[in-house]
């Protein structure tokens with residue numbers, strides 16, 4: 063397995079798009095450590111697949127270099143990079159049996175026969191297809207075929223990295239959970255470098271040690287799920303991670319206080335001293351917003367209360383802005399309540415980037 067270094071990567075899909083400064087990847091300069099499990103997470107069109115294809119060698123970047131350990135692989139083909147790939151839809155041989163499909167990548171790399179049998183048997187068990195090992199792939203369901211694809215990607219132990227592009231899209235929801243656990247287990251056992259593209263927050267947070275959040279052709283933060291929750295470096299991370307996402311409230315700073323829609327809010331010292339940007343926003347997760355009696359906090363208009371089992375989501379209006387709060391299910395919600403922010407959980411953003419936290 064290898065450390066993957068992305069050295070000042072930029073990519074435009076044509077010279078015309080580059081001239082118009084229309085880059086699918088604006089600038090990515092980061093590294094994936096050897097043996098790490100990474101998820102590339104972000105909305106449709108943010109550049110996840112483009113980045114994955116640059117790592118695999120299906121695409122050559124317009125600018126920058128890809129390195130596996132100390133080797134520059136920018137101009138090498140996917141075969142020469144020695145990686146395994148699993149795509150959204152099955153890539154298998156229909157006329158081969160399930161067992162032959164799984165053994166094929168090993169046979170190709172001239173792995174000794176005595177090793178192939180046990181390795182294939184182990185993979186058959188992990189993907190839940192042992193009972194169908196000798197069936198032709200042709201007759202199987204789309205779901206089962208995708209499991210073969212996953213097995214083929216995971217069966218080799220000599221690859222530099224395993225790359226997944228939304229591999230569970232065609233798998234039914236119940237099986238998704240099981241396969242994700244199996245992937246995590248494989249990662250724990252063999253410590254392979256894995257890069258997993260998804261736009262599904264739950265999938266990213268349960269699979270990866272580190273989540274790489276992408277937005278508009280850039281990596282905006284790499285962190286553990288806890289770090290993304292506790293310290294969103296960019297307002298997009300705050301908004302995208304969590305349900306509901308972080309409240310991001312445009313404000314004006316003045317004399318250690320913030321003004322939001324005419325309401326003055328006292329700030330902790332570290333935030334009160336921060337510099338404003340063209341846009342300045344206060345970020346607070348709904349988990350750290352509470353209801354207090356009228357007159358003791360910031361006046362809001364409660365618009366909706368959603369019951370979600372052990373919690374309630376309160377949707378309110380603070381002037382022209384929307385604010386969400388997550389409360390315990392037993393807490394009552396008076397119509398004339400104020401809200402209060404847990405001071406130690408406030409973040410301040412200038413031009414969308416975190417500049418100060420309490």
Ligand SMILES: Nc1ncnc2c1ncn2[C@@H]1O[C@H](COP(=O)(O)OP(=O)(O)OP(=O)(O)O)[C@@H](O)[C@H]1O
Nearest residue numbers: 075085086104105106107108109110111112113261
């Ligand atoms: N072959 C192509 N030619 C021109 N533009 C492309 C091409 N492939 C992708 N793009 C553009 O590049 C940008 C990034 O696309 P990419 O597929 O990498 O995003 P993504 O995050 O993987 O999205 P999705 O989740 O929808 O697959 C988008 O604006 C897309 O329209």
